[in-house]
Amino acid sequence: MIARKCNVSETTVLRLPKHVGLQTFTDLKLLFQNHLRDATSKGALRPLISDPRAKVYS
Template sequence: MKMSEATRPPTNVTELKGLIASRALKLPKQLEQVARLALARPDVVAFGSARSIAVACSVSPTTVARLATALGFDSFREFKLFFQQHLRGTASSEAGGCF
């Protein structure tokens, strides 16, 4: 189920950081742990599974999926794709746009 427009998924990592910062006190502790890991190590989310991320944060895989939907993504898969696209963009800009 898609959430309201107020919780639409962010379009980039900068927007995601702002979204998390504005909700930092409202996110339950376990969701905040996963959010901090995602921002500090986007590669872990981009290439990991909900289970591997959960293990890294000492939470359940359900908590990882719950963060994705709390941030406005339809699923963990969409959340993961967001980070994959971010890393592709970062790699592309560091390489001057070509490989």
């Protein structure tokens, strides 16, 4: 469903976690869940990925 909504292949979605330094897609989901939980409880957002090696494309 994520791949379809983003108009990319499922393989691309499954490779994303490794590209940002995580092991699995489940790790990525947990990262987002924890971030949203923290942001909601604190009322502020913090960077999701602080690893300077992570490549972010715009």
